[in-house]
Amino acid sequence: MTLMKLNFRTALLLGSLMLGASPALAEAVLHRGNSGEPQTLDQSQTSIDIEAFIVKDLYEGLTVYDADGKIVPGAAESWTVSDDGLVYTFKLRADAKWSDGSPVTAEDFVFSMRRVEDPKTAAGYANILYPIKNAQKVNKGEAKLEELGVKSVDEKTLEITLEQPTPFFIELLSHQTALPINKASFEKNGAEFVKPGKLVGNGAFKLTEHVPNDHLTVVKNENYWDAANVKLDKVIFYPIDDQAANVRRYEAGELDLVYNFSSDQIDRLRAANPKQVHVTPAAATYYYPFDTRTEPFNDVRVRRALSMSVDRDFLANEIYDGTKLPVYSLVPPGLESYGDPEKPDFAGLSQLDREDKAVELMKEAGYGEGGKPLNIELRYNTNPNHERVATAVADMWKKTFGATVTLMNLDISSHYAYLQEGGKFNVARAGWTADYADAENFLNLNVSTNKTFNYGHYENPEFDALMKKSYAERDPAARSKILHEAEALIARDQPIAPLMNDANLWLVADKVKGWGDNPNNEHLSKYLSIAE
Known part of the structure; x- marks a missing residue:
């Protein structure tokens, strides 16, 4: 009888200890x-x-x-x-x-x-x-x-x-x-x-x-x-590039964080729980580089015409629901050491005026109505938002120039590997987020010796010389002026078409x-x- 009571008391004690310990023993997994x-x-x-x-x-x-x-x-x-x-x-x-x-x-x-x-x-x-x-x-x-x-x-x-x-x-x-x-x-x-x-x-x-x-x-x-x-x-990373699947798994409680969800879901997700939707302005630019090694993208007139004709307001407001800002400069605004970025001369025109000038430039280059056919392959990394942007831009180029645009997409790793390894293309989707808060980090993308990230292989000795000069300049104001001169050349030559400033989209x-x-x-x- 005494033994049975002792065993019973021992079992109760062990059980209570285990119950008390279970929260502490539970793994914290993200x-x-x-x-x-x-x-x-x-x-x-x-x-x-x-x-x-x-x-x-x-x-x-x-x-x-x-x-x-x-x-x-x-x-x-x-x-x-x-x-x-x-x-x-x-x-x-x-x-x-x-x-x-x-x-x-x-x-x-x-x-x-x-x-x-x-x-x-x-x-x-x-x-x-x-x-x-x-x-x-x-x-x-x-x-x-x-x-x-x-x-x-x-x-x-x-x-x-x-x-x-x-x-x-x-x-x-x-x-x-x-x-x-x-x-x-x-x-x-x-x-x-x-x-x-x-x-x-x-x-x-x-x-x-x-x-x-x-x-x-x-x-x-x-x-x-x-x-x-x-x-x-423990932290478990899930490499899901299907944004819809990401959101579904998040809403099912399988994911605690989601990076880069489809922007057309923002209103619905905010309605469900606004505190979980995080849209943060980023020091980042969404842009299309042109491969300057291939015709007709080696012609500055063609690049400028294509860039001019893109309705950035439509991309930012209709596709991204205002979570991105339309821009014409590679360097994003808000960099304290730099000030307002340089813009191309067509940035202040209305969209209709830009399109008219774009048609004139394209004709001058020998393409468009009455000229040589304009065939463009537009590459982007697999993502619903990028697909919508590419489809919209393709439609703009078709309506403005009569261009035939084919779309090609790869997963994010393959897409960037192809560009970084020097693969030839016509136009591609790219994005750049600041590694450090300085304009040089963006402008350096166009230096001819930057074989990895100068996707379009732009070469301009004057631009390279200005960038080299900026590295030797110790006075902050003088250095900023040099970088502005360098960006003005990019704005003129349009080796890339800046489209939008990014926002970081997270579900938390x-x-x-x-x-x-x-x-x-x-x-x-x-x-x-x-x-x-």
Whole structure:
């Protein structure tokens, strides 16, 4: 009898303990709809935001953006800058570790930055680090890796020397190209170092599973220096480029975050729950580059005529329901150091007047009614909004010039890979979001030596000379003036047709806490939590 009572009491005690423990034992899992499959997790090769969202959870740079989009210390706890603005000295956190428990050292950053600039790496974003002394020379094979201006002073002190003062250098270091990689893992695993079980990171999370085109799972990194403040146990990224499917899964409670949903759903979604719909103006431009290597797009008259005839107000207001702004400049408005961007001479005309002038230009170039037939292939990455824009633009060109326009779409990874690898095209859809808040980051897209992101292969020695001059100018006002002169050439030659300024579109479930809207579109999972 006594034994039976003891067992009964023990069972009650164990049961109550288990009940009390169950909330604490429940995993905090965030389900992120990520809008597409990443091409790579190798930070030297990444180029698009859906890759950056993942990579920045796995690795931490010297600086990071917080939830509100402000630059804050990351792997570096502090830094100093020399009086001439050329030498940055970073103190790494004493408790900064890799996910395997080994210390993060200054030599890790030296190794990683040398790897990015090594011509053998063929890093598409190598130019991001060009402000560092000898970076461009190293990248072009004109200097040795050891001559790159990065130095390990001691295990926790990193010194970076620049070619010239660079006002945006601290912001630039938050870019994924400046993220460190683990030298030991890379030397052991080679290209496989980004695979689950082999990837050694220094970020808040570590990679455990990647099933291409299905999901990618990261879990909390117990060796992260700030692990005590990371509230999520696991984040699962879903590379769903079908926006309708994303929204359906979100509304079914299967996804907690969705990036880039179809804008025609905004009114319905806001009616259901306005707090969950986040539309944030972005330092980003939606544009169409022309391939200047191919006829007739090597003719400035044709490019200007095609750009003129696009009704940007229709695209922004009818297709995107006012969540984008019609623009005529590559550099977005709102950059404090730059001011109002330069516009082409036709920007102030009415749409009807623009179309009349466009027809005249096209006839002068020998195309359109009574001239040679105008056949255009318009490429875009698979997305309902991009398809609607492409269809509308094709209709505008057909009505204005009698053009025959065929549409071609690829998934986001294949689309950008084709453009970045120099594939020939007629007109393509592209978008650019600021890597740092400076006009140079947009104008550099048209520098002839930018083989990765100058999709249309525009070449203008005068433009290149102005950009080169801007890098040497230390006076902010004089530098801004030079950049305006450079943009005026882009506005004149129209190697690209800027169409709209972007907005970041997110769906954020009520249970997601710590979310901050910001124009940089930076949303590290380390700042988020789940409240059930």
